[in-house]
Amino acid sequence: MSETNRFAFPSDFTWGTATAAFQVEGATREEGRTDSIWDTFCREPGRILDGSNGDQACDEYHRYPEDIALMKEMGVGAYRFSVAWPRIFPSARGGVNQAGLDHYRRVLDMLREQGIKPVVTLYHWDLPQYLQDAGGWANRDTAKRYAEYAGVLAGAFGDSVDTWTTLNEPWCTAYLGYGNGVHAPGIRDYDQTLAAVHHLNLAHGLGAQAIRAELGEKARVSVTLNLQVTRAQSQSEEDRAAKTRADLFANEVWLGPMLAGTYDPRIRAAAQGVTDWRFVQEGDLETIHQPLDVLGINYYSTTYVQASHGEDSPARAAVGPQGSLPDQEANAMPAQESVETLPPRGELTAMGWNQEPQGLTDLLLEVSRRFPDLDLMVTENGSAWEDEVSPDSSQAKGRIVHDPKRVAYLEQHVGAVADAIRDGARVTGYFAWSLLDNFEWALGYTRRFGLIRVEYPTQERIWKDSGLRYTQIVRDNAI
Numbered sequence: 316m317s318e319t320n321r322f323a324f325p326s327d328f329t330w331g332t333a334t335a336a337f338q339v340e341g342a343t344r345e346e347g348r349t350d351s352i353w354d355t356f357c358r359e360p361g362r363i364l365d366g367s368n369g370d371q372a373c374d375e376y377h378r379y380p381e382d383i384a385l386m387k388e389m390g391v392g393a394y395r396f397s398v399a400w401p402r403i404f405p406s407a408r409g410g411v412n413q414a415g416l417d418h419y420r421r422v423l424d425m426l427r428e429q430g431i432k433p434v435v436t437l438y439h440w441d442l443p444q445y446l447q448d449a450g451g452w453a454n455r456d457t458a459k460r461y462a463e464y465a466g467v468l469a470g471a472f473g474d475s476v477d478t479w480t481t482l483n484e485p486w487c488t489a490y491l492g493y494g495n496g497v498h499a500p501g502i503r504d505y506d507q508t509l510a511a512v513h514h515l516n517l518a519h520g521l522g523a524q525a526i527r528a529e530l531g532e533k534a535r536v537s538v539t540l541n542l543q544v545t546r547a548q549s550q551s552e553e554d555r556a557a558k559t560r561a562d563l564f565a566n567e568v569w570l571g572p573m574l575a576g577t578y579d580p581r582i583r584a585a586a587q588g589v590t591d592w593r594f595v596q597e598g599d600l601e602t603i604h605q606p607l608d609v610l611g612i613n614y615y616s617t618t619y620v621q622a623s624h625g626e627d628s629p630a631r632a633a634v635g636p637q638g639s640l641p642d643q644e645a646n647a648m649p650a651q652e653s654v655e656t657l658p659p660r661g662e663l664t665a666m667g668w669n670q671e672p673q674g675l676t677d678l679l680l681e682v683s684r685r686f687p688d689l690d691l692m693v694t695e696n697g698s699a700w701e702d703e704v705s706p707d708s709s710q711a712k713g714r715i716v717h718d719p720k721r722v723a724y725l726e727q728h729v730g731a732v733a734d735a736i737r738d739g740a741r742v743t744g745y746f747a748w749s750l751l752d753n754f755e756w757a758l759g760y761t762r763r764f765g766l767i768r769v770e771y772p773t774q775e776r777i778w779k780d781s782g783l784r785y786t787q788i789v790r791d792n793a794i
Contacts, residue, residue: 322733323793329432329744330789331393332386332766333695335439335483337369338753340399342376346414349405351441352451352492353756356499365759372754373769376418382750383425385767385776390789393432395694395746396422397439397483404464407445416471423475432477434694434746436539437465437522439483440492440499440756447500452488452511455594462521469529479534480694481522484541484613485515485569490647497647497757505649506590513594516572520603538573539611539694542566542682544674546619548657553622557654560585561620564648574686576604585650609743611694612682614675614728616659616668623655662720665699665762670724672731679735679742690743693732697748698724699755699762704770704777716768716779725781729794747785751776 337353357368375382386394402415426433438461446457469479482488489511491498523536543565547558559581567579577600583592646656659669679691700720707715729745736742752765760771766782769775788794 321793322730322737324733324736325743326792327743328792329393329692330792331391331395331432331434331744331746332389332750332785333395333434333746333748334373334375334397334750334753335436336397336399337372337439337441338749338755339373339375339751341369341371341374343368343370345376346402346418347405347412348399348402348415350444351399351401352444352447352499353441355444355447356501359501362499362501363757363759365761367754367759369754371771373751373771374774375751378774379422380425381776383422383429383431386431386750387429389766389782389786391431392789393434393477393744393746394426394750395434395436395480397436397441398468399441400438400464401441401443403467404443404460407443407449411467416467420472420475423472427475433475434478434480434537435468435472435476436480436483437461437468438481438488438518440488442500451493451500451502452514453493453502453504453507454510455514455517455596458514458518458521461518462525465522466525466529469526469534473530477535478537478609479526480537480539480611481519481526482515483539485512485519486541486543486565488515494647494649495645503645508649509586509590509592510594512568513592513599516569516603517599519573520599520605523605523607524602535608536605537607537609537611537692539613540566540569541613541695542570542678544614544617544671544678546617546674548619548621551622554620557620557622560651561618561648561654561656564650572600572603574604574607574610574689576600589649607689609690609692610682610686611692612678613695613748614678614693615666615696615698616664617671617674619657619660621655621657623653664720664724665701666758668698670698670727672727675728675731676734676738676740679732679740680738683735683740683742687741690741692744692746693742694744694746695748696728696745697721697764697766699764702752702763702768702779704768712778714777716777718779718781721779721781722784725784725788726794729788733794 356362405412423433493502493508493511496503526534545558545561547554563582571577702716704714749764751767752763752769755762768777
């Protein structure tokens with residue numbers, strides 16, 4: 316967007332921010348919660364870059380009133396957060412943990428009291444460990460157990476939830492968890508990877524059905540996908556074929572079943588020798604293909620690919636929005652032997668990701684043109700940088716983080732959303748990632764995405780310039 320052009324967003328545009336349970340809550344052994352796969356993963360030596368865990372994280376389980384007050388001060392109209400599945404169903408024997416439900420009910424009530432719409436993600440990667448012990452997402456039964464969980468939450472929370480999000484980034488769950496193994500549960504098996512892809516799709520469909528069975532058609536149901544923006548290095552036939560191959564496994568394995576009720580036949584053809592697709596049963600695609608009220612899109616960067624030139628140039632890992640351990644060479648997605656992922660260019664964020672706001676515009680326009688009747692929301696977008704705390708010369712905040720690069724990234728990407736809307740994309744909201752610095756999965760506490768800094772030893776919250784700038788954008792409803 317040109318700096319000389321000011322864009323006013325629609326009056327009903329939703330501005331929000333987001334977190335995930337395991338990244339911020341802490342209290343991993345309180346009020347009946349049992350282990351998730353991430354608790355287990357953190358205890359395995361070498362899995363987490365700094366050897367840390369989520370036992371305390373940002374202590375939001377106890378400090379949510381303070382954080383909701385920060386959101387109120389920021390002026391956001393919505394908060395996207397997730398429920399920790401092991402707090403609700405802590406045991407393989409079944410039985411709902413009322414203390415877990417009561418906690419989230421208090422959070423929902425306080426958000427509503429402050430005029431902040433709750434957008435609840437049912438699954439943000441913290442699978443109960445007992446389900447992983449039974450096969451995890453490679454086991455069809457996990458999708459059925461997920462549907463039971465979704466139905467219980469819908470029945471318990473009802474109208475208190477504005478929007479129900481079935482899954483967050485199933486790409487990461489399947490490919491980083493079961494493909495290259497850099498995320499929990501740390502498995503490297505492409506057959507299990509594709510089984511996980513299908514069972515996550517199935518869980519989405521069954522979960523949507525369970526929510527609507529409890530709440531009827533008034534329930535707003537969504538899913539959040541981290542659709543990859545892949546660019547071909549050249550317009551050669553080989554490089555464009557490499558992009559197509561990457562897109563099939565990054566994007567079409569989700570968009571096809573969820574929004575069209577089909578798997579692109581090229582996916583099955585490409586995966587010959589990887590799996591026999593025995594896990595796809597009759598009626599599954601009809602179950603997966605449920606009406607959506609909104610599609611959430613998470614976006615951080617683009618990826619450039621070219622045709623692979625053989626063993627001398629091994630494909631780099633396809634990295635999802637939450638990243639993976641540095642120098643990980645194993646490709647997360649199967650059937651990518653013909654695809655070489657190129658090193659990112661330009662100034663990189665602390666995650667090692669490039670910055671290409673145009674990719675967000677292009678993605679929103681492409682999806683909106685393909686599914687013109689579907690509302691879109693940017694449900695995550697943000698950047699990690701090395702932050703330093705400074706005295707606040709204005710004395711308004713006491714201490715502050717000056718983060719000009721995060722401010723620039725924010726402005727450019729909000730501008731990219733504005734460009735997409737101006738060109739016809741049906742985008743109804745934007746959620747900045749993240750409200751707080753937090754546990755960054757396999758990278759531990761070594762990366763900071765927050766609009767608000769967290770001093771982990773003291774749990775002090777410190778505003779950043781990016782948080783103040785976002786506050787201004789929300790107030791102006793313009794960029």
